Amino acid sequence: xxxxxxxxxxxxxxxxxxxxxxxxxxxxxxxxxxxxxxxxxxxxxxxxxxxxxxxxxxxxxxxxxxxxxxxxxxxxxxxxxxxxxxxxxxxxxxxxxxxxxxxxxxxxxxxxxxxxxxxxxxxxxxxxxxxxxxxxxxxxxxxxxxxxxxxxxxxxxxxxxxxxxxxxxxxxxxxxxxxxxxxxxxxxxxxxxxxxxxxxxxxxxxxxxxxxxxxxxxxxxxxxxxxxxxxxxxxxxxxxxxxxxxxxxxxxxxxxxxxxxxxxxxxxxxxxxxxxxxxxxxxxxxxxxxxxxxxxxxxxxxxxxxxxxxxxxxxxxxxxxxxxxxxxxxxxxxxxxxxxxxxxxxxxxxxxxxxxxxxxxxxxxxxxxxxxxxxxxxxxxxxxxxxxxxxxxxxxxxxxxxxxxxxxxxxxxxxxxxx
Ligand code: GLY
Numbered sequence: 269x270x271x272x273x274x275x276x277x278x279x280x281x282x283x284x285x286x287x288x289x290x291x292x293x294x295x296x297x298x299x300x301x302x303x304x305x306x307x308x309x310x311x312x313x314x315x316x317x318x319x320x321x322x323x324x325x326x327x328x329x330x331x332x333x334x335x336x337x338x339x340x341x342x343x344x345x346x347x348x349x350x351x352x353x354x355x356x357x358x359x360x361x362x363x364x365x366x367x368x369x370x371x372x373x374x375x376x377x378x379x380x381x382x383x384x385x386x387x388x389x390x391x392x393x394x395x396x397x398x399x400x401x402x403x404x405x406x407x408x409x410x411x412x413x414x415x416x417x418x419x420x421x422x423x424x425x426x427x428x429x430x431x432x433x434x435x436x437x438x439x440x441x442x443x444x445x446x447x448x449x450x451x452x453x454x455x456x457x458x459x460x461x462x463x464x465x466x467x468x469x470x471x472x473x474x475x476x477x478x479x480x481x482x483x484x485x486x487x488x489x490x491x492x493x494x495x496x497x498x499x500x501x502x503x504x505x506x507x508x509x510x511x512x513x514x515x516x517x518x519x520x521x522x523x524x525x526x527x528x529x530x531x532x533x534x535x536x537x538x539x540x541x542x543x544x545x546x547x548x549x550x551x552x553x554x555x556x557x558x559x560x561x562x563x564x565x566x567x568x569x570x571x572x573x574x575x576x577x578x579x580x581x582x583x584x585x586x587x588x589x590x591x592x593x594x595x596x597x598x599x600x601x602x603x604x605x606x607x608x609x610x611x612x613x614x615x616x617x618x619x620x621x622x623x624x625x626x627x628x629x630x631x632x633x634x635x636x637x638x639x640x641x642x643x644x645x646x647x648x649x650x651x652x653x654x655x656x657x658x659x660x661x662x663x664x665x666x667x668x669x670x671x672x673x674x675x676x677x678x679x680x681x682x683x684x685x686x687x
Contacts, residue, residue: 274298275568280320280340280354281331284596284625284647285553287313289329291623292560297568300325306638307612307626307646311619321347327572330354330529333550334410337364341529351575352528355549359520359527363549366406366446373544376519378512380544383448392429395447396422402450405429409441413477413489414603418450451536451543456500457493457555458533460513461570463579464526467513471562471587472500473555474684475534479603481679488603489644492680494593494655495558498687504542508533512544528575557625557647558592593658593681594649595666599628600673602643607673612638614669615646621665623649640671655685 275297279286282305290313293299301308302323304315320328321343328344330336330353339357344350354360362369367385374380382399385408386392396403403425407415415438417428432442457475460467473495479485512533520527532548532555560567564586573582599606611632618624628642646669650662659681666676 278325287625307629336360376515408444494681606643
């Protein structure tokens, strides 16, 4: 009897999100991560050096936004003729330019906060002063998730406008900015897998963007997440698909854009309904670290179907009743000035207790052991029958890992697990 060969999947990227993708994909496929990191290798994931164009795979899954905005998906499709999950540079512009994203949302009739885009300080500040608090100032271009200021302090917002537009704080990414009225309410992340024409939702998650407990401190790439989210039932997720994801996909189609990848809607649950704060064109990080462990079945097959434009030929993703809570362990000084190069102890010990997803981890210069090599170093995910159980599980595992100045939030999922 002949056996169908396993799909060969290459996950492109080197963070915790790519590690979580690799683990879920490996349930049914052969997987390599390009470039990955030393922590992933230590935990048994096959990592290979790039560029991805030089590798052979049946399916490429591109994790981070920067290579998507830079056209990696286009190059891979042209050079290899293989399946690629990730939009071309045209669709990735949705994340690469906040002003363009807002224009697409407006055209598509997707609910979003009032905004304007600026390249000069005086009109920007005039607009800022016309809005009620809180104020939101975003770099138009990519800034590794750190280009957004949300503040109740008008003088801080004005100073941020000047720093961004002058190029002082984020270089060229900030020479154009989007100012919008801040909306308040609980946040929700809904990711949908798109095949150009169709979209299917993944389980909803909640992300914690601020560095400190109680949502204090600067914005980060994300300090933790949990899934499922109480109150974000299937009906609510379907509403997000109908009112935000599908209209956006259609607006992209109207522009001739064949979007095959993940549309990630960052939402705020305002009193009048959900409103889109941002769209990303990839899996969220750390949302992936709580959603993928809950995804049951053939993850690789569904991702391949999306990349092939054939989501109608596979069963939609199903998620276990288990709860997942992820806590990001970061380097001291993250996100402003992360200090790296410190020896890491206990990675394998923690992996015996919870899911460990390696991000900013590098080889020790001596060749023996691992050191911190980025701001977000490791993401730990605990699973359990309830959010409370999953939360206990992950926080109980944190002391297994150590490096100098290790920092993390102690309130991930605290409010939700007490509901
Ligand atoms: N967790 C937010 C993001 O992935 O952009």
